[in-house]
Amino acid sequence: MTLTVLKRIIRSGLLSFKRSGLVSWAAVLVVTITLSVITLIIFLQAILNFSLSQIKDKVDVTIYFTVGAPEEKIEALQSSLEKLPEVASVSYTSADEALALFRERHKSDYPTIQALDEIGENPLGAYLNIKAKEVSQYESIANFLKSDNALVLGSASIIDKVNYYQNKLVIDRLNTIISGAQKLGFLITLILVIISIIITFNTIRLTIFISKEEISVMRLVGASKAQVRGPFMIEGVIYGIIATLITVFLFWPAAAWVGSNMTNFLGIDMYSYYLSNFFQIFAILLLSGIILGIISSILAARRYLNK
Amino acid sequence: MKVDAPLQCPRLFRNGMIYFNNVSKVYRDAAALLDVTFTVEAGEFVSVVGHSGAGKTTLTKMILADENPTNGTVFFESINVHKLKSKDLTDLRRRIGMVFQDFRLLPNKTAYENIAFAMEAVGKTDEEIRSDVPHVLELVDLGHRHSHFPSQLSGGEKQRLAIARAIINQPELIIADEPTGNLDPVNTHEIVQILKKINDLGTTIILTTHNRGVIDSVGKRVITMENGKIIRDTKHEK
Numbered sequence: 001m002t003l004t005v006l007k008r009i010i011r012s013g014l015l016s017f018k019r020s021g022l023v024s025w026a027a028v029l030v031v032t033i034t035l036s037v038i039t040l041i042i043f044l045q046a047i048l049n050f051s052l053s054q055i056k057d058k059v060d061v062t063i064y065f066t067v068g069a070p071e072e073k074i075e076a077l078q079s080s081l082e083k084l085p086e087v088a089s090v091s092y093t094s095a096d097e098a099l100a101l102f103r104e105r106h107k108s109d110y111p112t113i114q115a116l117d118e119i120g121e122n123p124l125g126a127y128l129n130i131k132a133k134e135v136s137q138y139e140s141i142a143n144f145l146k147s148d149n150a151l152v153l154g155s156a157s158i159i160d161k162v163n164y165y166q167n168k169l170v171i172d173r174l175n176t177i178i179s180g181a182q183k184l185g186f187l188i189t190l191i192l193v194i195i196s197i198i199i200t201f202n203t204i205r206l207t208i209f210i211s212k213e214e215i216s217v218m219r220l221v222g223a224s225k226a227q228v229r230g231p232f233m234i235e236g237v238i239y240g241i242i243a244t245l246i247t248v249f250l251f252w253p254a255a256a257w258v259g260s261n262m263t264n265f266l267g268i269d270m271y272s273y274y275l276s277n278f279f280q281i282f283a284i285l286l287l288s289g290i291i292l293g294i295i296s297s298i299l300a301a302r303r304y305l306n307k
Numbered sequence: 308m309k310v311d312a313p314l315q316c317p318r319l320f321r322n323g324m325i326y327f328n329n330v331s332k333v334y335r336d337a338a339a340l341l342d343v344t345f346t347v348e349a350g351e352f353v354s355v356v357g358h359s360g361a362g363k364t365t366l367t368k369m370i371l372a373d374e375n376p377t378n379g380t381v382f383f384e385s386i387n388v389h390k391l392k393s394k395d396l397t398d399l400r401r402r403i404g405m406v407f408q409d410f411r412l413l414p415n416k417t418a419y420e421n422i423a424f425a426m427e428a429v430g431k432t433d434e435e436i437r438s439d440v441p442h443v444l445e446l447v448d449l450g451h452r453h454s455h456f457p458s459q460l461s462g463g464e465k466q467r468l469a470i471a472r473a474i475i476n477q478p479e480l481i482i483a484d485e486p487t488g489n490l491d492p493v494n495t496h497e498i499v500q501i502l503k504k505i506n507d508l509g510t511t512i513i514l515t516t517h518n519r520g521v522i523d524s525v526g527k528r529v530i531t532m533e534n535g536k537i538i539r540d541t542k543h544e545k
Contacts, residue, residue: 004432005427015415015420016415020415214413214414214415217411217412217413218413218424218428219397220371220405220411221424221472222397222398222400222401222428222429222476223424224394224397225393225397227427227428
């Protein structure tokens with residue numbers, strides 16, 4: 001395709017958009033609705049991911065060591081745990097720190113503090129706090145602690161207890177809820193996106209249906225398929241660009257309002273999220289709008305181009 | 308243009324521009340054309356006359372390969388038009404100018420743009436378009452209406468615009484399907500005169516009409532159709 005043909009197609013598409021008036025703006029409106037649905041999905045995914053990460057952060061596994069367990073053995077276990085691909089972080093709390101924390105936690109509980117003072121020595125052992133990358137990975141970390149590798153390190157004799165087994169039921173249930181929420185989120189996203197695409201496709205098909213006669217005349221005067229299809233594709237691109245601009249413009253004050261009024265409820269400031277991810281969101285919407293416009297135009301025009 | 312060798316026109320008719328060889332077109336419940344055979348020589352002015360439903364429009368659509376025959380073959384300059392690939396068909400249509408009863412102008416384009424589009428379709432340059440379009444608009448007396456949309460033109464003006472679009476690329480053949488069907492007698496006379504002038508300059512013309520007055524005014528070869536058949540093919544002198 002020569003530059004002249006391309007120039008003519010672009011000019012023709014722009015003119016056609018301008019002259020189609022209400023029909024063009026109806027198509028822009030529908031694409032805007034589709035892009036708004038996509039933006040809402042992006043926001044909902046952000047809220048879901050934030051909530052899930054909050055829940056995930058609250059889950060951990062703690063290994064309690066026996067009183068007087070040698071520090072070098074604990075450190076050896078810590079370093080081998082850190083090498084596991086499932087482990088996000090391992091934090092060590094010495095027996096003294098554990099005692100200090102215990103005292104701090106129970107400072108208003110006089111009988112407990114008095115009992116502790118009467119014992120005289122530190123009754124608490126050191127512990128390792130482990131955070132996995134995913135909630136589902138705690139089981140494999142627990143299995144590692146039971147495995148030969150851990151025994152080789154001599155850690156079996158110094159471990160008092162691992163609280164994974166006490167929390168297993170809660171962790172498993174949480175894991176099911178998180179994975180269910182993610183699957184449900186994906187399914188809802190998929191359904192909404194498919195519905196939006198079908199509505200957009202049908203609207204653009206309707207705008208091209210109105211031009212059915214025009215297409216047949218163009219073909220009869222000898223226009224090639226590209227010359228007929230091209231301007232419709234350009235119109236599709238224009239729908240996408242204008243709809244993207246309207247969507248980001250509309251969501252700006254909406255995100256600001258949600259950010260200032262619902263941050264406590266949602267746990268995430270949507271306005272900050274919108275601003276910090278603005279270019280990513282803009283690119284996703286622009287690309288979706290343009291691709292949607294072009295593909296719908298090609299499919300709709302193809303029907304009348306076969307003669 | 309690519310041609311399948313066995314689908315070449317029979318030797319006897321190779322000098323003709325158009326050759327219909329036993330062409331029939333049968334729709335589900337009716338036959339639009341029945342065993343139609345005729346030849347049109349280059350430079351002829353052929354009027355096809357008949358009542359509504361006689362098969363005139365189907366006949367013109369066959370030449371453009373806008374309809375496929377149920378039986379028989381249509382040749383344009385020895386080429387079977389119904390065996391052409393999409394690109395070759397586009398090339399063929401570029402060599403034929405079309406004028407329709409309902410004008411078939413592009414509603415979203417101005418008079419100037421309607422003609423320019425036909426030139427763009429055949430790959431003419433911007434300079435050629437800028438120089439030829441105003442000239443042809445003047446020729447059909449629409450120079451002052453160049454920026455008007457079809458909806459802003461009268462029936463006669465629309466048809467003159469359609470003729471301007473048909474002749475702009477200097478086609479070898481013009482097919483005018485009931486071009487005066489929607490026009491008053493004054494405009495009808497004007498359109499017939501324009502077509503005759505175009506024919507005098509060497510362009511072959513096929514005109515379909517149900518108006519005997521138009522046939523008398525043209526005064527050339529007349530093919531009369533009835534129920535999809537050719538019942539008469541005569542030279543008609545005014």
